[in-house]
Amino acid sequence: MGKTVLIVDDxxxxxxxxSFALKDAxxxxxxxxxxxxxxxxxxxxxxxxxxxxxxMPNLNGIELIKQVRQTTGHKFxxxxxxxxxxxxxxxVEGRQAGASGWIVKPFTPDQLLGVVKKFIR
Amino acid sequence: MAGFEGFEDRHKEVxxxxxxxxxxxxxxSLLELEEDPxxxxxxxxxxxxxxxxxxxxxxxxxxEIVSFTxxxxxxxxxxxxxxVPVTKELIGITLTSRDILRDMLEGTAGSSAGQAAxxxxxxxxxxxxxxxxxxxxKVQPHGINEKALCLPGEEKALTYRIRFxxxxxxxxxxxxPSFLIDELRALGDCMVIAQIDSIPVLSExxxxxxxxxxxxxxxxxxxVNAIKDVFIFVENSSELKIEVIDDGLSQSPDxxxxxxxxxxxxxxxxxDLRKALRQRRNIGSIMVESGxxxxxxxxxxxxxxxYIREKRKQFKEAEAAASxxxxxxxxxxxxxxxxxxxxxxxxxxxxxxxENDSELVAIAEGVERLTDDLRExxxxxxxxxxxxxxxxxxxxxxxxxxxxxxxxxxxxEGGETELDKSLIEKISDPLMHIIRNSIDHGIEPPAGREAxxxxxxGTIILHVFHSGASVLIQVRDDGKGLxxxxxxxxxxxxxxxxxxxxxxxxxxxxxxxxxxLSTANEVTKISGRGVGxxxxxxxIDALRGTVEVESWKGKGTCVTIRxxxxxxxxxxxxxxxxxxxxxxxxxxxxxxxELTRSETVGTNSRHIANVRGEIIPYIDLRDIFGIGGTxxxxxxxxxxxxxxxxxxxxxxxxxxxxxxxxxxxGSTFKKVDWISGATILGDGTVALIIAASHIMKLWxxxxxxxxxxxxx
Numbered sequence: 001m002g003k004t005v006l007i008v009d010d011x012x013x014x015x016x017x018x019s020f021a022l023k024d025a026x027x028x029x030x031x032x033x034x035x036x037x038x039x040x041x042x043x044x045x046x047x048x049x050x051x052x053x054x055x056m057p058n059l060n061g062i063e064l065i066k067q068v069r070q071t072t073g074h075k076f077x078x079x080x081x082x083x084x085x086x087x088x089x090x091x092v093e094g095r096q097a098g099a100s101g102w103i104v105k106p107f108t109p110d111q112l113l114g115v116v117k118k119f120i121r
Numbered sequence: 122m123a124g125f126e127g128f129e130d131r132h133k134e135v136x137x138x139x140x141x142x143x144x145x146x147x148x149x150s151l152l153e154l155e156e157d158p159x160x161x162x163x164x165x166x167x168x169x170x171x172x173x174x175x176x177x178x179x180x181x182x183x184x185e186i187v188s189f190t191x192x193x194x195x196x197x198x199x200x201x202x203x204x205v206p207v208t209k210e211l212i213g214i215t216l217t218s219r220d221i222l223r224d225m226l227e228g229t230a231g232s233s234a235g236q237a238a239x240x241x242x243x244x245x246x247x248x249x250x251x252x253x254x255x256x257x258x259k260v261q262p263h264g265i266n267e268k269a270l271c272l273p274g275e276e277k278a279l280t281y282r283i284r285f286x287x288x289x290x291x292x293x294x295x296x297x298p299s300f301l302i303d304e305l306r307a308l309g310d311c312m313v314i315a316q317i318d319s320i321p322v323l324s325e326x327x328x329x330x331x332x333x334x335x336x337x338x339x340x341x342x343x344x345v346n347a348i349k350d351v352f353i354f355v356e357n358s359s360e361l362k363i364e365v366i367d368d369g370l371s372q373s374p375d376x377x378x379x380x381x382x383x384x385x386x387x388x389x390x391x392x393d394l395r396k397a398l399r400q401r402r403n404i405g406s407i408m409v410e411s412g413x414x415x416x417x418x419x420x421x422x423x424x425x426x427x428y429i430r431e432k433r434k435q436f437k438e439a440e441a442a443a444s445x446x447x448x449x450x451x452x453x454x455x456x457x458x459x460x461x462x463x464x465x466x467x468x469x470x471x472x473x474x475x476e477n478d479s480e481l482v483a484i485a486e487g488v489e490r491l492t493d494d495l496r497e498x499x500x501x502x503x504x505x506x507x508x509x510x511x512x513x514x515x516x517x518x519x520x521x522x523x524x525x526x527x528x529x530x531x532x533x534e535g536g537e538t539e540l541d542k543s544l545i546e547k548i549s550d551p552l553m554h555i556i557r558n559s560i561d562h563g564i565e566p567p568a569g570r571e572a573x574x575x576x577x578x579g580t581i582i583l584h585v586f587h588s589g590a591s592v593l594i595q596v597r598d599d600g601k602g603l604x605x606x607x608x609x610x611x612x613x614x615x616x617x618x619x620x621x622x623x624x625x626x627x628x629x630x631x632x633x634x635x636x637x638l639s640t641a642n643e644v645t646k647i648s649g650r651g652v653g654x655x656x657x658x659x660x661i662d663a664l665r666g667t668v669e670v671e672s673w674k675g676k677g678t679c680v681t682i683r684x685x686x687x688x689x690x691x692x693x694x695x696x697x698x699x700x701x702x703x704x705x706x707x708x709x710x711x712x713x714x715e716l717t718r719s720e721t722v723g724t725n726s727r728h729i730a731n732v733r734g735e736i737i738p739y740i741d742l743r744d745i746f747g748i749g750g751t752x753x754x755x756x757x758x759x760x761x762x763x764x765x766x767x768x769x770x771x772x773x774x775x776x777x778x779x780x781x782x783x784x785x786x787g788s789t790f791k792k793v794d795w796i797s798g799a800t801i802l803g804d805g806t807v808a809l810i811i812a813a814s815h816i817m818k819l820w821x822x823x824x825x826x827x828x829x830x831x832x833x
Binding site: 010011012013014016017020049053055056057069075076077078079082084086095098099100101102105106107117118119120121 | 131132135136138139166168169172173175176177179180181182191194292293294295296297300301304329351353354357
């Protein structure tokens with residue numbers, strides 16, 4: 001069985017694009033629509049990696065990262081931020097909150113996998 | 122990216138669906154905001170909707186929507202930061218934008234949507250003076266270097282020494298260094314040495330910290346950026362040092378001594394190294410025994426030494442196995458024979474055309490194709506990389522600079538450029554001389570440089586590259602540059618230029634190639650005798666090359682040598698004067714223009730042509746070679762670039778391009794330097810190959826005499 005990745009994004013198409021790419025590469029994917037939803041899913045399902053958008057209603061990405069790092073069992077979980085080129089300052093904030101890496105939209109499936117595979121196999 | 126297209130298609134519909142929802146949400150929020158303009162929650166929602174449309178739109182390939190939404194987002198970012206107030210006008214414009222976005226999404230409005238978007242953007246800029254002039258800011262994709270991911274580098278394999286010392290908290294940002302090590306390993310031959318000297322005693326051990334750090338020796342052709350990409354997310358928090366330790370060019374199987382490696386890596390101090398060396402024993406074990414260096418670091422240095430030696434040995438063996446050693450004399454003979462063949466083939470071609478026999482023409486064409494291939498192959502066999510002379514140059518720079526108390530670094534670019542073997546042998550001396558000059562006259566002493574605000578260390582850059590049928594070799598230094606005034610004074614002194622004659626810019630610098638001119642105040646062992654640069658000029662001339670100097674006072678000098686790719690065969694332009702043929706080397710030809718009789722009369726026979734507004738002097742070859750008869754109504758000027766100047770050569774007609782084998786004129790004509798050789802044409806007649814720079818000189822001398830005669 002593949003490792004489980006949680007994709008957190010309020011955009012349905014982004015969720016679909018990321019899950020398709022990861023599923024094609026043999027990962028299991030679960031999706032959450034915002035930070036709050038993500039924390040609930042993390043409690044219920046064993047997750048090896050989190051990919052999250054930053055700009056979301058009900059708990060944004062940065063807050064989510066901070067809270068995940070406080071959650072038992074997710075101290076060392078890799079977290080990748082989905083950013084846009086205009087969010088340079090957010091990237092720094094995210095890193096301070098405990099994010100592992102980032103990928104800038106738009107990206108190709110190969111580029112996404114390149115980043116994911118830095119953290120899990 | 123072919124896969125990307127299909128990838129977009131399967132997501133386009135989902136994005137449309139989503140964007141429709143977001144757009145209607147946007148409309149609702151905008152209308153609410155009009156009633157309640159201070160509501161930050163609403164502004165945030167509007168901003169987020171735009172941001173999502175932009176981000177997801179980019180992924181689904183809706184570029185038009187993305188760039189337009191980017192501008193809207195910029196505007197609302199200013200609103201969010203309270204730099205711009207919410208006005209009815211702004212809301213009106215944004216609502217129109219929303220409609221345009223819908224049109225773009227459904228693809229109903231065609232190109233008119235783009236036009237409408239442009240209007241909106243200019244309106245926005247009008248009402249928001251703070252709007253940044255981003256223009257059509259292109260959304261930059263992906264945080265990862267695309268080249269590293271998609272294209273296997275075609276660069277040369279280099280060997281790097283990498284030290285990666287992660288932050289002790291690396292696990293806490295979800296990163297496992299072992300994955301990074303695996304990623305690095307995938308780039309090429311890699312040796313990993315873990316360093317364990319930072320691991321504390323058990324009582325102080327934090328189980329969540331990373332105490333290890335690593336030394337890598339990696340041979341990869343992917344380039345340094347691919348290595349940096351491996352560490353992209355941790356480079357800010359970690360210590361990362363990447364150095365090239367082997368460029369694959371070195372022929373010697375020996376590598377640095379252990380002490381040198383440790384010193385370079387900063388693992389030991391120079392003082393400690395000297396102390397250990399005095400004991401004249403195995404240096405590594407001494408240093409470990411006396412606690413100057415940890416065992417791990419010694420292991421790493423030893424491994425590096427071993428690794429590079431192995432690599433170089435392998436490389437040498439591979440080269441030896443794949444090549445045959447042949448005396449170069451044999452190659453010369455072969456090249457000569459091919460040269461004869463080319464001449465004969467040209468005759469065959471010409472003959473076949475006059476015979477009107479299609480069978481013969483076909484054979485002649487076949488022979489031509491084969492001879493071309495053969496010629497190219499034999500030429501490429503004779504080509505060797507110019508880097509073979511560089512080790513000698515490096516040595517000269519090292520020895521000379523320490524002798525003169527200067528600090529100089531020699532940087533080499535394009536060492537892999539290939540040149541004819543005999544050319545390389547002949548270019549080495551002039552090159553050495555130019556570099557000596559740079560070291561002696563160009564680069565200032567370290568203290569002087571510091572006083573001028575320059576880096577202590579001077580740099581000489583040797584840059585070799587192809588340009589058409591020539592190879593350019595540039596020697597550039599960042600020294601004090603040439604002193605134009607001193608050269609002028611000296612030249613007048615030596616009678617090289619008559620006093621009062623104005624010579625400017627480049628022409629002044631060209632004078633340094635005149636014999637007997639040295640501006641050095643005292644003769645040093647290295648230079649200052651005024652012989653040298655003229656010898657350089659003579660040597661380069663003999664190779665049918667040119668040499669140019671450019672200089673910037675206080676900033677440096679650049680000497681450019683241009684030589685043809687090969688010596689035995691040239692690409693030339695065949696021209697005709699009366700019944701005689703001449704060949705002008707194609708490497709210097711810029712263009713051909715027509716000259717009508719009326720123009721000649723108009724310029725009062727001053728031999729000046731006006732080419733698209735540029736004034737170019739030309740030399741009448743009929744005159745130079747003393748050929749009688751009357752020139753045709755319309756003559757041709759072949760414009761060439763010679764020694765940094767444009768000069769035309771006037772001929773009756775231009776026949777066309779030709780590849781010719783150069784034959785020396787023989788000892789009888791040894792002193793004729795304005796002809797660099799001769800060649801036999803297809804019909805058996807002989808054509809002279811002209812040496813442009815010498816003809817120019819000859820013409821100038823004659824010109825000076827003429828003026829002198831007139832003056833009397």
